[in-house]
Amino acid sequence: MNRTIRTQSRLLAVVAAAALALAACGGSNGAAPIPPNQTPGAGPDVEAPAAPEAQGTVITVIATDTSLQLSESTFSPGTYTFVLENQGSMPHDLAVEGPGVDPVASPLIGPGDTTELTVELQAGTYELWCTVGNHRALGMEATINVA
Ligand SMILES: [Cu+2]
Structure with missing residues (x-):
């Protein structure tokens, strides 16, 4: 009997810990910094549109x-x-x-x-x-x- 109770409380503890971990995890995800907007085409690698270029x-x-x-x-x-x-x-x-x-x-x-x-x-x-x-x-x- 005793043993069963211990096991149950142990299980509860594990479940509680798991719940805490999940909560912490969820919280951490929610607070994670949002990556800066990666706007393709706006970086310095982008070539300027070819303007008519005078030669020489x-x-x-x-x-x-x-x-x-x-x-x-x-x-x-x-x-x-x-x-x-x-x-x-x-x-x-x-x-x-x-x-x-x-x-x-x-x-x-x-x-x-x-x-x-x-x-x-x-x-x-x-x-x-x-x-x-x-x-x-x-x-x-x-x-x-x-x-
Ligand atoms: Cu003329």
Whole structure:
């Protein structure tokens, strides 16, 4: 008889201990720090969206209706991106011709717009001009020497 009671109280103790352990465990789980939000794509590994990237040396070319004004006057061989800014009142473009460059032209852009033309310049003389109408004759041209 005695033995049975002891066994029962022992069992009770074990059950109580288990209940405590469970409670402690549950409590501990509840209090566990929430992992920081892992937002995929927000980390430093993510590459920025590919922006149109000017290649080589950037030269600004201001187009008025009667001139082309370049931001640089000395050139060495290499890759250049001419950024044409149309500050005139008519549509303009930018053409380039010289050693290794058959005439290439930028898109035609309206007043206030900007476009780009990337070319490889070698040593030599290059002509830049606007292909629209008689604009070249009006003064929309420039000559650069690459050395
Ligand atoms: Cu023009």
